[in-house]
Amino acid sequence: DVKVTQSSRYLVKRTGEKVFLECVQDMDHENMFWYRQDPGLGLRLIYFSYDVKMKEKGDIPEGYSVSREKKERFSLILESASTNQTSMYLCASRDPSTNEKLFFGSGTQLSVL
Amino acid sequence: GESVGLHLPTLSVQEGDNSIINCAYSNSASDYFIWYKQESGKGPQFIIDIRSNMDKRQGQRVTVLLNKTVKHLSLQIAATQPGDSAVYFCAEKGTDKLIFGTGTRLQVFP
Numbered sequence: 001d002v003k004v005t006q007s008s009r010y011l012v013k014r015t016g017e018k019v020f021l022e023c024v025q026d027m028d029h030e031n032m033f034w035y036r037q038d039p040g041l042g043l044r045l046i047y048f049s050y051d052v053k054m055k056e057k058g059d060i061p062e063g064y065s066v067s068r069e070k071k072e073r074f075s076l077i078l079e080s081a082s083t084n085q086t087s088m089y090l091c092a093s094r095d096p097s098t099n100e101k102l103f104f105g106s107g108t109q110l111s112v113l
Numbered sequence: 114g115e116s117v118g119l120h121l122p123t124l125s126v127q128e129g130d131n132s133i134i135n136c137a138y139s140n141s142a143s144d145y146f147i148w149y150k151q152e153s154g155k156g157p158q159f160i161i162d163i164r165s166n167m168d169k170r171q172g173q174r175v176t177v178l179l180n181k182t183v184k185h186l187s188l189q190i191a192a193t194q195p196g197d198s199a200v201y202f203c204a205e206k207g208t209d210k211l212i213f214g215t216g217t218r219l220q221v222f223p
Contacts (some may be wrong), residue, residue: 004156033123040215041215042202042213042214042215043163043202043213045210048210058210066134090156095170099167100145100147100162100206101147101159101162102147102157102159102211104149104156104157104158105156106154106155106156107154107156110163
């Protein structure tokens, strides 16, 4: 089975801090995604990457950046954390040659105080 | 724009009964649909998917039905068990990305 691992299950940060959320997948998938999940809003796409060194803005990229230096790792960066970025962050990967199915990590619950 | 919605935010069923979770979509050009299950404190887990050239697809205790005429998708769970308690949400693929619904919470009581 595909495994998508997010480095932290819970994070508490202060406003203005730079925050790194790490995600690693072990199935050599080309595509990787970052979503945030908020009650009543569902999953919203922040950034995605179709391959190493590539990145594309999703629906809500403001306040975030990403890094994809290696195929298996996709990092989400909050340059200066704000309270409205308190959320559950979900990383996912996909093999585009097989189907559209996304494989998700367990999520990181980030609280910005 | 595209939107994916659910008819009921919470569904309560008795253990052993069948569950039906519904989903409406708005983009008639969507060609792929998927259901996920998310248990408390966990990431979404794939349940079943279906392409638009099919009306029905069955898995283990689950069936997905697609009605393209009314743009409606449903997930049927047979003989619902306590372990089925979770949030279920559908997603549709229109252009190149999945669009997710907000989810329905399924509660199973004895």
